[in-house]
Amino acid sequence: MGQWLGNRQIRCNWATKGANSGEDQLTSDSKSIADVNNNFTAENAKQKSNEDAPENNPLYRTVYVGNLAHEVTQDVLHRFFHALGAGAIEEVRVQHGKGFGFVKYSNHAETALAIQTGNGRILGGKPVKCSWGNKPTPPGTTSAPLPPPAAPGHPAAADLMAYQRAIAMSKMASTQALMQAQHLRQAAMGMGVGASQAMYDGTFQNVGASQQQQQQLMYY
Incomplete structure (x- = not known):
């Protein structure tokens, strides 16, 4: 302590780690590798989840329509979404007495546009809630577009x-x-x-x- 080595004064103190410092370093390195692997796995799972989300998965082609008035029929819902002009409608279903229904489009992009355009619009005195259907359309499924609905009084x-x-x-x-x-x-x-x-x-x-x-x- 206080001695000079070359042109610098050296300082001595008690070592903070004993003979097991090499093992401690190995344990620390292993922990770091495990953390990296866990983060990589979590990132992959998150990325896969994002890819499977309805807004990113082209197999989702159905609009869920909630908060429907009881008097809304299948024809009324068909006319409502046809007026949005989002695309070709292939199927319209209304769950009578339950306040919701489904509208299937020809592709994913049209469905997204219908959700964005129709959400919050008034139908039967109530604002409808549009979101993605909870099930994707099986690959290879094809349906002919429905003919335009007849307007009331037509x-x-x-x-x-x-x-x-x-x-x-x-x-x-x-x-x-x-x-x-x-x-x-x-x-x-x-x-x-x-x-x-x-x-x-x-x-x-x-x-x-x-x-x-x-x-x-x-x-x-």
């Missing part, structure tokens, strides 16, 4: 409703006429055979005329 929709009403009215009229004919025939059982048959034939002709009129109504 002639095609009105014609369909009128046609359905005409069918229902025709069925009701036919049923009532046949019941009336059966009743009259039973009532005429006590009369002569000729009179009974004449009444039945006349009623049957009226039933046929009624059915013909209803069929003509369906085509106008």
Whole structure:
């Protein structure tokens, strides 16, 4: 202590590590290597997780639509997303009474645009919540795009409703006429055979005329 070695004064003190300093250094090096490996593994897992996330995975092509009003039907939801103009819609489903539905697009980019554009918009008096569906579309799955939805009040929709009403009215009229004919025939059982048959034939002709009129109504 205090002696000079060359042109420098040396200082001496107690050593802080004993004979096991080499083992301590080896343990420290092993710990460092393990930490590096753990960090590398965690980074790889994080990167893989990011790649599998719906926003980065091209197999995700479905929009989850939440907070739907109870009166929103499949046709209403189809018109809503068709109006966004995000892309070709392949499927529309509504879980009635549960307040949510799904809209599948032709590709991942269109789905992302639909989520971004549709989220928060008002449908049925409520803001819808759009996010990614929780399941990817299996590879190789192909579906034809749905035809554009008919707007409310569109002639095609009105014609369909009128046609359905005409069918229902025709069925009701036919049923009532046949019941009336059966009743009259039973009532005429006590009369002569000729009179009974004449009444039945006349009623049957009226039933046929009624059915013909209803069929003509369906085509106008």
